[in-house]
Amino acid sequence: MYRYTPMSDEIDIINGCKKQVPRYQRALYDKFASKMLGVCLRYSHDQEEAEDMLQEGFVKVFSHINDYRGDGSFEGWIRRVMINSAINYFVKNKRHYFQDDVDDLGEVIEDHRVHYDQLHVKDLLRVIQALPDGYRTVFNLYEIEGYQHKEIAEMLGISVSTSKTQLLHSKRLLQKRLADYSRETKGY
Amino acid sequence: MDPILRDKFKDFEQTPSVSVWSKLDRSLRLKRYARFSFKVGIPLVIASLITLSLFDNSKQSNLQTLPKDSSSLQSNQDIYSSQPSAKVDSLLDIAPANHDQSLAGNSSSVSRKSSKNSTINTSTPVEVSSVSVNSSDHKTISNLQASSSPSAEPNSKSEILPAQNNLHSIVEDFSLPVNSENIETPSNSNDLPDILSGGTEIKQICLGEEIALIAPEGKSYKWSNGDISRTIVVKPNDSQDVTVLLTNWSDQQIEMHYRIEILDCSIYIPRAFTPNGDGQNDVFLAQGDGISNFNMKVYSKQGELLFESFEINTGWDGRTISGKQPFDVYVYRISFNDINGQIHLVSGTFTLLP
Numbered sequence: 001m002y003r004y005t006p007m008s009d010e011i012d013i014i015n016g017c018k019k020q021v022p023r024y025q026r027a028l029y030d031k032f033a034s035k036m037l038g039v040c041l042r043y044s045h046d047q048e049e050a051e052d053m054l055q056e057g058f059v060k061v062f063s064h065i066n067d068y069r070g071d072g073s074f075e076g077w078i079r080r081v082m083i084n085s086a087i088n089y090f091v092k093n094k095r096h097y098f099q100d101d102v103d104d105l106g107e108v109i110e111d112h113r114v115h116y117d118q119l120h121v122k123d124l125l126r127v128i129q130a131l132p133d134g135y136r137t138v139f140n141l142y143e144i145e146g147y148q149h150k151e152i153a154e155m156l157g158i159s160v161s162t163s164k165t166q167l168l169h170s171k172r173l174l175q176k177r178l179a180d181y182s183r184e185t186k187g188y
Numbered sequence: 189m190d191p192i193l194r195d196k197f198k199d200f201e202q203t204p205s206v207s208v209w210s211k212l213d214r215s216l217r218l219k220r221y222a223r224f225s226f227k228v229g230i231p232l233v234i235a236s237l238i239t240l241s242l243f244d245n246s247k248q249s250n251l252q253t254l255p256k257d258s259s260s261l262q263s264n265q266d267i268y269s270s271q272p273s274a275k276v277d278s279l280l281d282i283a284p285a286n287h288d289q290s291l292a293g294n295s296s297s298v299s300r301k302s303s304k305n306s307t308i309n310t311s312t313p314v315e316v317s318s319v320s321v322n323s324s325d326h327k328t329i330s331n332l333q334a335s336s337s338p339s340a341e342p343n344s345k346s347e348i349l350p351a352q353n354n355l356h357s358i359v360e361d362f363s364l365p366v367n368s369e370n371i372e373t374p375s376n377s378n379d380l381p382d383i384l385s386g387g388t389e390i391k392q393i394c395l396g397e398e399i400a401l402i403a404p405e406g407k408s409y410k411w412s413n414g415d416i417s418r419t420i421v422v423k424p425n426d427s428q429d430v431t432v433l434l435t436n437w438s439d440q441q442i443e444m445h446y447r448i449e450i451l452d453c454s455i456y457i458p459r460a461f462t463p464n465g466d467g468q469n470d471v472f473l474a475q476g477d478g479i480s481n482f483n484m485k486v487y488s489k490q491g492e493l494l495f496e497s498f499e500i501n502t503g504w505d506g507r508t509i510s511g512k513q514p515f516d517v518y519v520y521r522i523s524f525n526d527i528n529g530q531i532h533l534v535s536g537t538f539t540l541l542p
Contacts, residue, residue, distance in 0.1 A: 022217075026209075026530065029212065033209075034202060034203050037201070037202045038201045047202075047205075047402075051204050051207075054204055054208055055208050059215055116193050121196050121200050124193075143189060143190045144194050144197055146194065
């Protein structure tokens, strides 16, 4: 009887992938796909889009795996490749990426601190996914990935001030929607 | 950076649908194939030409030059397509001396081979795995049409469907209004066509794998396992039915059934067989479900190729051109694609018992 034996050792998997051995490629995919879909979901507006990003990201991971020298965590490296893939997805597919004309913010709430802690991660994801593409990308890169505005500006090919205003807008919009959301769920 | 937010998403995971890997695997295989035929294919052609000219009088040795790598299977056929007469001749040489059954087997393997060559020559990236998925799509659609009312118009989309490999397309197809009486103006914000009738969808997965079920777009969902999200992931050990009660944008309740069929994707290879004509274990035969691109080669201990089959139901009856083979240990080499399109290569030994 012939069956699969799952492999777990990360270094073995990486070396196998460098030699392009199919079963190691599968093992790498199995190991990281769910986690990386979690990343891609934040940058997309639905699961289908996230899966497209994920697939393109893995194509890049497999074709550039020889660039990974073993310094720094492998997961971090894959994550960066995925984020780049997510950014490219929109740059490639959308013409009006960073629109500033969505000023449908209503009343501006002065307190810019958004209270995320009572929210479930899936609800939070839903609200993030509903943001306009440009807002969402900057928001993710700054608030979750922890990049600086200068780095974000370079990654996206925009100016530092655009990055800052996009972030501000995204936070306001998010805050408004979260407020709406909690009002709905509390049934006011 | 927001530490609370970052922390929340740190361990956030979601299982991707099966189609992601199958698409990825397809592109990886295309790359490997291109790389392989360049690096290995050219030297192999030269090597086999030299072998041909050196040992032209013994045709058996031609067959020995078969590459012993699974991924070479495709380029293998390329090599033979450049010298098809040698291969077909030797196959025909074997045939007349054989039992009727193996004659049928051999000729079918020849015809299979030629059909495979034609798919490779047209260089379409269509693989058997996706075809098998699509054929089940067809089944699904016909089920759906059978279950809907007789006034249902033939759905033109079902003809387009086989060209698409995306599993989502099946799901979205259900959202097309099938019954023309029920069409109402969609009232949802996305202006998507509303789902109006349920259906049954058949999904096939390998034992031990999980599958994501995605309901058509609607207002709310209630799955038979209690889940209320649009997508659920299940990992059944046995074939089972999953039902979702969906509320569509017009507040109608729609029931969708998903039949999950579990296939044992491993292949069973016997360790021995007895070609004595008693009707039991007379043929050396591999067994498995959902297998495509099957190829089996049987070698003697000396590495001489005795038998080759391109179909899982065609096995070796213990004979070659030179008659019945003796009681001995033989070597098999089997390559196949499982239901997900993953290539497997298995080799080992088996015993011919008198």
